[in-house]
Amino acid sequence: MIILKTKILNKNDIGKLIIELSEDYNFYAPLKNENGILIFDKVFNIKDVILDYFNSKFPPKEILFPRTEELFKFKTDGKNIIEIINQPRTDIKNIIFGIRGCDAHAFNLMEKFFKSGNFQDDLFLIKKQNSILIGIGCNLPKSTCFCTSVGGDPFNKNYTDIFLSDLGDKYLFEIISDAGKKLLDKIEWLVDAKESDIKNAENLAKKSRTLFKQTLDLKDINTILDNQFNNTLWNSLTNNCIGCGNCAFICPTCTCFDVIDEFYPSKNIGRRIRVWDSCQFDIYTLHASGHNPRNNKIPRFRNRILHKFLYYPLNYGFLGCVGCGRCIQICPANNDLRNTLQALKLDKINKEKMEVKK
Amino acid sequence: MISTENLKISNIYVPMLAIIKSITSENKVNDIKSFELVFKNENDFKRFKYIPGQFAEISLFGVGECPIGIASSPTEEGSLLFTIKKMGYVTTEIHNCEVGDTLGIRGPLGNGWPIEHMKNKNVIVIGGGFAFSTLRSLVNYIIDEKNRKFFKKVLVIYGNRDPGEVLYKETIKKWKMRDDIEVILTIDKPYEGWNEKVGFVAPVVKEVAPSPDNAICVVCGPPIMIKTTIAVLEELHFSDDQILNSLEMRMKCGIGKCGRCNIGNKYVCIDGPVFSLAELKKLPNEY
Numbered sequence: 226m227i228i229l230k231t232k233i234l235n236k237n238d239i240g241k242l243i244i245e246l247s248e249d250y251n252f253y254a255p256l257k258n259e260n261g262i263l264i265f266d267k268v269f270n271i272k273d274v275i276l277d278y279f280n281s282k283f284p285p286k287e288i289l290f291p292r293t294e295e296l297f298k299f300k301t302d303g304k305n306i307i308e309i310i311n312q313p314r315t316d317i318k319n320i321i322f323g324i325r326g327c328d329a330h331a332f333n334l335m336e337k338f339f340k341s342g343n344f345q346d347d348l349f350l351i352k353k354q355n356s357i358l359i360g361i362g363c364n365l366p367k368s369t370c371f372c373t374s375v376g377g378d379p380f381n382k383n384y385t386d387i388f389l390s391d392l393g394d395k396y397l398f399e400i401i402s403d404a405g406k407k408l409l410d411k412i413e414w415l416v417d418a419k420e421s422d423i424k425n426a427e428n429l430a431k432k433s434r435t436l437f438k439q440t441l442d443l444k445d446i447n448t449i450l451d452n453q454f455n456n457t458l459w460n461s462l463t464n465n466c467i468g469c470g471n472c473a474f475i476c477p478t479c480t481c482f483d484v485i486d487e488f489y490p491s492k493n494i495g496r497r498i499r500v501w502d503s504c505q506f507d508i509y510t511l512h513a514s515g516h517n518p519r520n521n522k523i524p525r526f527r528n529r530i531l532h533k534f535l536y537y538p539l540n541y542g543f544l545g546c547v548g549c550g551r552c553i554q555i556c557p558a559n560n561d562l563r564n565t566l567q568a569l570k571l572d573k574i575n576k577e578k579m580e581v582k583k
Numbered sequence: 584m585i586s587t588e589n590l591k592i593s594n595i596y597v598p599m600l601a602i603i604k605s606i607t608s609e610n611k612v613n614d615i616k617s618f619e620l621v622f623k624n625e626n627d628f629k630r631f632k633y634i635p636g637q638f639a640e641i642s643l644f645g646v647g648e649c650p651i652g653i654a655s656s657p658t659e660e661g662s663l664l665f666t667i668k669k670m671g672y673v674t675t676e677i678h679n680c681e682v683g684d685t686l687g688i689r690g691p692l693g694n695g696w697p698i699e700h701m702k703n704k705n706v707i708v709i710g711g712g713f714a715f716s717t718l719r720s721l722v723n724y725i726i727d728e729k730n731r732k733f734f735k736k737v738l739v740i741y742g743n744r745d746p747g748e749v750l751y752k753e754t755i756k757k758w759k760m761r762d763d764i765e766v767i768l769t770i771d772k773p774y775e776g777w778n779e780k781v782g783f784v785a786p787v788v789k790e791v792a793p794s795p796d797n798a799i800c801v802v803c804g805p806p807i808m809i810k811t812t813i814a815v816l817e818e819l820h821f822s823d824d825q826i827l828n829s830l831e832m833r834m835k836c837g838i839g840k841c842g843r844c845n846i847g848n849k850y851v852c853i854d855g856p857v858f859s860l861a862e863l864k865k866l867p868n869e870y
Binding site for chain 1: 592593594595596597598600642644645646647648649670671674684685687831832833835836838839840841842843844845846847848853867869870
């Protein structure tokens with residue numbers, strides 16, 4: 226990886242940086258909301274920003290892919306539509322400051338997904354294009370983290386524009402992309418980094434990689450999951466699942482949505498919106514006839530796993546998971562994605578051994 | 584700094600507007616109606632280039648959108664036909680619409696019948712009940728004077744519960760008057776005044792026994808009819824590549840983004856709705 230420039234940001238200067246960059250950008254950073262939950266939100270008070278965190282409870286996904294997003298508005302004469310008002314905002318510019326490598330990776334997956342096929346989702350793509358991601362390395366991964374198992378890294382700079390490494394009282398401030406380089410023009414006061422700073426950051430990354438509690442070998446996961454559709458193992462794997470859909474709700478790569486019309490009769494104005502949806506819900510696949518191809522939690526659970534670890538590789542050539550571990554952390558039934566994958570893998574290996582014995 | 588000047592983005596979720604030109608009740612129960620639609624903006628006809636077997640998302644603004652197969656053939660210029668069964672929230676509200684009302688159309692969507700692949704072949708069209716709309720489109724396309732020479736024999740077998748349920752009665756009457764297409768109608772049980780065949784579709788196909796030589800067979804209908812008919816076709820030595828099917832699935836976006844219509848790694852909305860039996864056999868049985 227080519228680092229375009231290497232600077233130093235003193236922790237005392239974070240406020241200055243935020244104030245200066247907030248002039249032209251919506252400046253998002255990790256902070257605690259009124260319920261004490263760590264999320265990404267617009268910064269109104271510099272003191273709120275928290276950068277020594279494991280990871281945010283909710284991924285920053287909703288900045289570019291909101292829970293509820295307007296597709297267009299329409300006017301009616303009381304009965305019939307008169308006009309469609311299609312004015313998506315193209316001028317909003319964001320900085321997402323302090324984003325983890327896994328979440329930046331997730332934005333990259335979403336971008337590839339929304340670009341794929343004959344229909345490009347410009348509503349998402351324009352926002353992604355207008356956003357600058359300032360990533361931060363993880364000195365200490367959480368016990369649920371497994372990014373290194375899915376092609377990530379605690380110091381994954383690949384999908385960011387600028388990357389920070391926490392060196393104690395300062396950050397190493399590495400410029401990764403051209404967009405990041407342009408941003409640097411606005412904060413010329415940053416001083417150059419020393420060779421020792423770069424060395425220190427490298428050591429932090431090396432150390433962090435050794436701190437993962439659990440790593441999986443998922444290199445051949447799509448071969449392992451191929452032909453597993455009818456495996457009875459899914460029944461026991463799904464035992465605990467209560468179908469709450471939390472795993473999808475906090476997933477940084479989940480993109481499925483529902484489309485709903487809203488109408489205000491008093492104003493004769495309405496809008497069509499999309500809202501987050503989850504494959505764990507009955508109504509997600511329920512036909513108008515009453516038939517439901519995934520009519521219980523087993524096929525729904527299976528679809529979630531296969532979508533991310535088999536269908537994604539088949540359709541796009543990469544996994545649909547970035548290893549952030551949020552689904553493991555939030556699951557009220559203690560289901561652990563790592564154990565699920567491990568169980569499927571072991572089952573396949575055992576069956577192959579049996580075949581050989583026969 | 585990112586320049587956002589002159590950034591025009593296309594919004595794939597915005598429908599085109601169309602006016603209901605006519606409404607035809609298709610059955611005795613009156614829960615199936617055909618809506619003839621005309622685009623409000625003339626240019627939208629040029630944008631809407633479709634082939635038989637494709638579908639579109641039909642909107643009633645303030646209510647919602649649902650995917651409906653296109654029943655008209657591109658050879659029938661000047662309007663589009665959608666046959667809609669009163670089924671859920673959106674379709675019920677569409678049924679309450681009147682001539683002159685405005686709907687939204689987003690499409691054409693899906694792959695459609697593989698027309699090029701069907702050329703120079705005998706085409707066998709087998710339909711059951713309400714699932715006949717994109718078959719109407721296909722047959723009208725094939726028998727159009729410009730296209731007829733590209734296809735060999737055309738055989739249509741269409742089954743229904745009773746005579747009152749037969750869709751497109753006027754269109755079928757026209758087909759029956761031609762000598763370059765064979766049309767066989769059947770109903771489940773004998774009915775007074777019915778002079779055509781009686782019996783389920785599968786046994787009728789067995790009796791007619793179309794030859795698989797240089798043929799392609801299109802089957803649409805309720806699951807049980809498809810299952811029994813495919814069994815008969817296999818007996819008649821049709822290969823899996825020669826049998827085509829059009830699937831239905833709950834959909835929202837129709838363009839492969841909202842996620843729900845997948846069967847394995849395929850999306851019915853963009854990879855289908857038309858699949859050959861050979862393709863379906865490779866997919867998990869989840870539809």
